[in-house]
Amino acid sequence: MERYTEKIRERARDLLESGKVDVFIGYSKGSVPMMNRPALIREPREVNKLLWDNHCALNLCNYLTKRTEKIGIIANGCNSRNIVTHILENQIKREQLYIVGIPCEGMVDHRAVARAVGQRDILAVEGLGEEFLVKGKDFEERFTKQTFLQRNCVTCRHHNPVIYDEMIGEPVEEGELPNGYADVEAIEGMSSDKKWAFFAQLISRCIRCYACRNACPLCYCPTCFVDESKPQWVGKSSDPTDTMTFHLLRAYHCAGRCTDCGACERVCPVGISMRQFTRKLNKDGETFFSWEAGLTLEKRPPLDTYRPDDYNDFIK
Template sequence: MRELTKAIQETAQKLLQDKEVELVVGFAKGSLPLRNTPCFIRQPEEAQKLVWGYGCENNLATYLRQRPEKLAVVAKGCDSRSIIELIKENQINREKLVIIGIPCQGMIDRKKVTRLLAGRELLKAEVKDGQVVLMGKGFSETVPCEQLLHDTCLTCQHPNPVLFDIMLGEPVPVKEADSFADLANFEAKAPAEKRAYLIQELSRCIRCYACRQACPMCFCEECFADCSMPQWLSKSSLNVQDNVFFQAVRVLHLAGRCVDCGACDRACPMGIDLRTLTHKMVRDVQELFGYTAGVSLEERAPLAAPVSSSTLNHF
């Protein structure tokens, strides 16, 4: 990770010095262990702030839409896939973007760390040789890194950037595991059980819209949830039926566009299982249309193309 951090710093510094870009979007060290934060660098001497590690979980494609200046971005696999879809939707000007590709080993889920520590405060953490050492007042605990990765990282089939201008680091081997194995329990439920599960989960929703704001593919100037004419959702009270409706429409709007980066799931302050909805939608799009979002600049998204009679026969 130190080598990658140094390479990112040197690359960003050179791009800014040579005036190839006006802005570099990457990560800086966060205020908490295992947590890094999006960082925006405009001066060559500021490039030393940039870091890379297991806490670079944010999808930086969120910050690239409709930018007027020429910029560079540090992009892992899921970031690059979102960038591809945003280019196809005319939200990013490819000619004004330099993509610094970084192979991704996976990102550590702080929620899993919190559950593991069971109330103990994490003061320091180190990652070495596939092990995470968690340290605090009066304790030190070593855990295999694989146990703490985000669920999206455990099933990721595109850990390496799909699109890049500059590639740093060696490619990461692609996992051979079934990328949809986590859906088995949900799919085994009867329709009534599925609905009951979703109602149970979404009854905790406070409609803060953090999931929408974190998603790089949610960029409508006015979301249907904010409309007043017509008014799709109640604005004066919360109820579970409106919550289900909001999430159902949000997920359908992402059909053929979602790259399963997990940004919505991570952003939820209530810990709602949003990924089951999005991941099932990703699988359904693959099965119905043979399309995987964010792997090709040339291939049209299925819902942006004319529907064939053979596809209609699936419904």
């Protein structure tokens, strides 16, 4: 994976130097291991900050919203699908973008790694192809990447970008998964009481920091409903009712739009798996509308569409 870093830098330099783009958006090393951060590079001399490794899991599309300059951007499957959604929803124009596509082989789940080393302080993590090396003050451990993938990467069906101006590297094979929604089905099978208990438990640790919302490229509204005061839809406290209201509404706002990029879960400081909400809606989108978000510029998401001749019987 790391083999793409050089290529990215090269392309970023060319694009900036030729004036094709005003800014290049990619990833750079964060201050904490496994937490790469987005980098907005404006000067060719800064391109060496850019990199590509197992920890490029924030969704860069978040940094495109309402920009007016010409932008170069790295796009793997997730990023590209959100770029599509961003274009559809008028948050950026296609002609502003120069999309450098990159095949993605999945990102490492930083929490799983921390657990694996018994929450000891990690000073560095180095990729070694199929494996990676975790270094601490007085330890070094090797892990196999495949067993430490982020959960959304395990069920990913779109590793390759769906929209790009050029590709770095050959597309990876998209393996069809036997059942990517086994977890959702398990919840669907629960009784109402059990479901309620499940979700109440799921969000019980939520501190309402809104990191999930801020990391989500879909949440670009100038004012979020949680911040509205006239009328006030949601209380500001972490009362369970308010917290549930927030999570349910946030999920509904993502219905038909979520690409399951996992940014929300990745940034959650208390480790809530809020994808359990959005994945149910993604599954319904597939079942009822044959729809996966961000795959086409031709159609708006099903819940954005009004058709008097809707072919779905359940809507008539």
